[in-house]
Amino acid sequence: MTEMMLKLKKIGIIPVVVLDNADDAIPLAEALIKGGLPCAEVTFRTAAAEESIRRMAKAFPEMIVGAGTVLTTEQADRAIDAGSKFIVSPGFNPRVTKYVLDKGVPMTPGICTPSEAEGAMELGLDAVKFFPAEPSGGLKMIKAMAAPYVDLNFMPTGGISPENVRDYLKYDRIICCGGSWMVKGDLIRAGKFDEIEKLVKEASDIVKEIRG
Numbered sequence: 001m002t003e004m005m006l007k008l009k010k011i012g013i014i015p016v017v018v019l020d021n022a023d024d025a026i027p028l029a030e031a032l033i034k035g036g037l038p039c040a041e042v043t044f045r046t047a048a049a050e051e052s053i054r055r056m057a058k059a060f061p062e063m064i065v066g067a068g069t070v071l072t073t074e075q076a077d078r079a080i081d082a083g084s085k086f087i088v089s090p091g092f093n094p095r096v097t098k099y100v101l102d103k104g105v106p107m108t109p110g111i112c113t114p115s116e117a118e119g120a121m122e123l124g125l126d127a128v129k130f131f132p133a134e135p136s137g138g139l140k141m142i143k144a145m146a147a148p149y150v151d152l153n154f155m156p157t158g159g160i161s162p163e164n165v166r167d168y169l170k171y172d173r174i175i176c177c178g179g180s181w182m183v184k185g186d187l188i189r190a191g192k193f194d195e196i197e198k199l200v201k202e203a204s205d206i207v208k209e210i211r212g
Helices: 003-011 022-035 049-059 073-082 094-102 114-122 138-146 165-170 185-189 193-211
Strands: 013-017 039-043 064-068 127-130 153-156 177-179
Touching: 003 013, 003 064, 013 193, 022 039, 022 049, 022 185, 022 193, 039 049, 049 064, 049 073, 064 073, 073 094, 114 127, 127 138, 138 153, 138 165, 153 177, 165 177, 165 193, 185 193
Parallel strands: 013 039, 013 177, 039 064, 127 153
Antiparallel strands: none
């Protein structure tokens, strides 16, 4: 497991963020840090993603800022140039995955089948995103897939909530979970960063409860 994956494992829950306005990046990052989850996966679903990553990475170099929903090599270049410390994709595109790895940047492609798991392992990966986690069978499916692939670790995202995240975090083959419940778009757009900080702290406390 890479040094980056070990850092993410210690954090336990990665806030998956969709930002429509880059001006929200700094106050959001502050809320995440104060709440105890100094990490963000900023999804490349919006035009503000690249600039948001750039602002977070520059203002808070100690924070682990990554890019999610990276679908092309062009997006990967933009994310890395903006300061992304890791790259995440919803699916497994061997060409994009290899491109990012060849640049020396940690990459976790999304998988939900044994064939995709083997494809990722073929590229030397020992950690993958499991997406969409709950619709794809959740923890039960992860454990079933983990049995034959003894060196593979998982980062489940999709349907993770305060109600089920404890069960995921208890399983030793799970590095961390991706979740958006503490950073919902309506809270960000309304500027309710104090409320976000509170939700983030509650999530951070869950990690401490389970993993110490």
